[in-house]
Each structure stands twice: as C-alpha cells, then as structure tokens.
Amino acid sequence: MIEVGDASEKILSAISALPSVRAPLAKSAGLVLSERVSAATTSPPWDNSSMDGYAVRSADIVLRKNAASDAPRLKVVATIAAGGFAPRPLGPGEAMRIMTGAPIPVGADSVVRIEDTDRGTDRVKINELRDLQKNIRRAGEDFSEGATLFDAGIEIGAPHLGVLASAGVREVSVHRRPRVGVISSGDELVELDDLTDQVKGLKIVSSNSWTLPALIRDAGAEAIDLGIASDDPASLREKLQMTEGCDLVITSAGVSVGDLDNARSVFAELGGELFFWKVRMRPGAPMAFGMLRGIPWLGFSGNPVSAMVSFEVFGRAVLRKMLGHVSLHRRALSVRLLEPVETAAPLTHFLRVIVTRGGDGVLEARLAGSQSSAVLSAMARANALLVVPAESRSNPAGSMLNALPLNDDLLMTDRFLTQ
Numbered sequence: 001m002i003e004v005g006d007a008s009e010k011i012l013s014a015i016s017a018l019p020s021v022r023a024p025l026a027k028s029a030g031l032v033l034s035e036r037v038s039a040a041t042t043s044p045p046w047d048n049s050s051m052d053g054y055a056v057r058s059a060d061i062v063l064r065k066n067a068a069s070d071a072p073r074l075k076v077v078a079t080i081a082a083g084g085f086a087p088r089p090l091g092p093g094e095a096m097r098i099m100t101g102a103p104i105p106v107g108a109d110s111v112v113r114i115e116d117t118d119r120g121t122d123r124v125k126i127n128e129l130r131d132l133q134k135n136i137r138r139a140g141e142d143f144s145e146g147a148t149l150f151d152a153g154i155e156i157g158a159p160h161l162g163v164l165a166s167a168g169v170r171e172v173s174v175h176r177r178p179r180v181g182v183i184s185s186g187d188e189l190v191e192l193d194d195l196t197d198q199v200k201g202l203k204i205v206s207s208n209s210w211t212l213p214a215l216i217r218d219a220g221a222e223a224i225d226l227g228i229a230s231d232d233p234a235s236l237r238e239k240l241q242m243t244e245g246c247d248l249v250i251t252s253a254g255v256s257v258g259d260l261d262n263a264r265s266v267f268a269e270l271g272g273e274l275f276f277w278k279v280r281m282r283p284g285a286p287m288a289f290g291m292l293r294g295i296p297w298l299g300f301s302g303n304p305v306s307a308m309v310s311f312e313v314f315g316r317a318v319l320r321k322m323l324g325h326v327s328l329h330r331r332a333l334s335v336r337l338l339e340p341v342e343t344a345a346p347l348t349h350f351l352r353v354i355v356t357r358g359g360d361g362v363l364e365a366r367l368a369g370s371q372s373s374a375v376l377s378a379m380a381r382a383n384a385l386l387v388v389p390a391e392s393r394s395n396p397a398g399s400m401l402n403a404l405p406l407n408d409d410l411l412m413t414d415r416f417l418t419q
C-alpha cells in the first residue's frame with residue numbers, strides 16, 4: 001500500500017502537459033496558452049471620446065470661473081458618431097458633436113459632456129468647464145500592437161477571449177484538451193438505456209458511466225464513454241484496445257481482490273506497466289496506476305463513491321497537468337467539526353461532509369450522511385471531502401481538520417453582496 005501523497009506524486013511525475021496545438025479562438029475557452037500571445041493591433045486604435053458631448057479646443061473655452069454670462073459659444077461644424085470619423089480637423093472657435101467611442105478630431109483636446117452645454121446644433125454654449133482636457137481615451141491605453149497580451153500558462157476565460165478578439169488574434173497556441181476514455185466493468189451493470197433488466201431486479205445501472213464523464217468534463221477534458229466491459233477478461237481486453245488516441249484511460253471496478261477482479265491481469269497481458277496498486281485511503285483503497293502503450297491508466301474501485309473520490313484526489317490533478325496548469329490541486333479549507341468523527345482504520349479518510357460558515361465566520365463541517373462507499377446520495381449532498389489523516393482516528397467535535405471543496409458551493413450565497 002502506498003500513501004496518498006506518494007501516490008499523487010508518482011502519478012503526476014508520469015504526466016506531462018499535452019502538446020501544443022493551434023486553436024481558433026472559438027474553441028479555446030478553458031484551455032491554457034502554450035505560448036506568449038502578442039497583439040496584432042492597437043486598442044483602442046485611436047483617441048476616442050468617453051462621453052457623449054462636444055469635442056473642443058480647451059484654449060477656446062478657458063474663461064473666468066462662475067462667469068455664466070461669459071460662457072463660451074462655439075460653432076458646431078460636424079457630428080462624429082461611433083463608427084465615423086471627423087470630416088476635417090477642428091479649427092479655432094469650433095466644436096464637433098461627438099458620441100462615446102467616436103474618434104477625437106485632430107485639433108481637439110477635450111470633450112465637454114452634453115449635460116454641461118445647451119445642446120446646440122449650430123452654436124453650442126458651454127456652461128461648465130470641469131471637462132477641460134478630459135474625457136479622451138487615448139489610443140493604445142489598453143494595449144499596443146506587438147505588446148504581450150498574455151504569457152504561456154494563462155487559462156483562457158471570458159476576459160481573455162475579449163482581449164484576444166479586440167487584439168485581432170484569431171488563433172492561439174494552447175495545450176490540447178485531454179481525451180479520456182472511460183470504461184466501466186462488471187457483469188452486474190447495464191446502461192441506463194437497458195433499464196428493463198434493472199426494473200426486473202437483475203442488474204444495476206452503471207452510475208460511474210455518468211459520474212466519471214461529468215467530472216472529466218468539469219475538469220476541462222473530453223470524456224469518451226467506451227461502455228461497459230463484462231467480467232470476462234476478453235471483454236475488458238477489447239475495451240482497452242479501443243483506447244487508441246486517448247490521453248488517459250479511467251476504468252472503474254475489477255481492481256480489488258475478488259475472483260473476477262481481472263483489470264490488473266488484463267492490463268499486464270496487454271503489456272501495461274503497473275506503477276502501483278492499493279493506496280492507504282478510504283474510500284478507494286483498491287486503486288491502480290500504470291501505463292499502457294504510453295497511455296496512463298487510472299484503475300478506480302467500482303464503488304460509486306470511491307470512483308468519485310479517487311477522481312477528486314488524483315484524476316482532477318492529472319487532467320489539469322495535461323491541460324498545462326501549474327496549480328493542480330484544489331486548495332484545502334480549514335474546517336471545525338460540528339460532530340465527533342471516528343475512523344475505523346489507519347488510512348487517510350475522505351468523508352463526505354457539508355461545510356457551511358458558522359456565526360463566527362469559521363467554516364464548519366457535518367457529515368453528509370452514510371459514509372458507505374456505495375451511498376452516492378450522500379456524495380450528492382456533500383460539498384466537500386473531509387480529510388481525516390490516518391493517525392487521527394478519533395476527532396472530537398470542535399477539532400479543526402482540512403476539507404477539499406467539491407464545487408464552488410461555498411463561494412455562493414442567497415444574499416446580494418454580503419460576506
């Protein structure tokens with residue numbers, strides 16, 4: 001048996017970021033840049049107005065403050081809409097009506113907002129001088145052509161897409177999105193489509209065929225469901241041969257010590273190299289990691305909760321490393337136990353808990369229900385996995401332990417802008 005931390009290290013040291021590909025911007029969201037990106041254009045491309053108002057020369061309107069009778073009047077010679085350009089430079093004593101985003105005419109150095117004028121169309125009276133030299137967004141104030149926009153390693157999110165689009169970047173170099181083959185195994189399993197056997201009480205639906213692909217997609221990878229292998233070794237062999245082109249294979253079930261647990265032997269037969277089997281954790285102790293024809297293999301226990309916990313503890317980090325991330329792990333939160341927690345064996349336990357914020361601001365954890373590795377509904381209720389160290393078998397209420405969040409539940413609230 002290998003320790004949880006050592007298992008993670010062993011797995012991750014066999015994993016690299018996937019090769020770089022060129023991706024059109026429309027397909028790049030959620031991927032990680034493999035190269036620095038520079039701007040193909042300047043943004044904004046020209047000095048432009050940040051207000052609806054009048055483009056003026058400040059020299060024309062500098063007057064004594066509070067002298068309303070002396071308010072300057074300028075001749076309105078053009079209107080510049082966003083999308084248009086001034087017909088000519090602005091001359092002395094002149095103003096041009098200008099809309100937000102429209103280019104500033106040559107000669108103007110201020111935009112007086114419309115509220116500070118009489119809104120004149122032939123001549124305009126300027127009532128307020130607070131906007132002298134103001135309301136001009138300078139060309140290149142966001143970025144200039146040739147400037148670095150983003151370094152390698154940055155994940156492309158909504159603002160990045162916007163910056164890249166406004167910089168005229170149509171394609172980026174990113175680490176390829178991992179393709180993960182998912183194989184379930186066991187004679188007792190059927191697909192949801194074959195519900196009749198389940199209804200007759202003969203079979204169970206493969207829930208791992210739903211949970212694992214959903215977790216894989218949630219981690220930013222593509223899941224390829226290769227279906228259910230029976231407990232006949234030939235069936236699993238056939239499925240494992242369908243993994244060509246995958247970057248990772250995740251199997252569930254058949255890695256324990258039962259008579260029909262043949263995942264490891266089939267894997268060995270096909271020439272796979274086993275790195276370890278069995279981790280000092282609960283749930284999910286019977287777990288294998290190896291390499292088959294250059295494709296890493298995570299063999300999870302079939303128990304529905306175990307498979308999900310193993311993915312959270314090991315699988316997510318593998319996919320993040322393949323995607324090109326440096327931060328691979330969810331950050332653990334320090335939580336206070338609302339009830340005593342005892343564990344039955346000297347193994348690192350990952351218990352399904354509901355974490356909430358206590359009145360004093362400290363995060364508090366209570367068990368989400370049955371801790372059986374077969375009770376998936378407790379997993380669905382949980383928002384975190386309480387990490388109980390192997391040496392910490394008896395933990396009274398009030399003890400502080402770490403918890404791994406399972407989603408962003410703790411970042412959400414029903415109240416607007418409160419802590």
Ligand code: AMP
Binds near residue numbers: 185209302
């Ligand atoms: P195994 O890992 O083959 O010993 O299976 C452990 C338990 O998980 C057994 O009760 C199986 O019926 C159950 N199991 C295995 N695979 C799945 C699956 N894909 N979906 C739901 N339960 C499963």
Ligand code: MG
Binds near residue numbers: 186253254
């Ligand atoms: Mg089985």
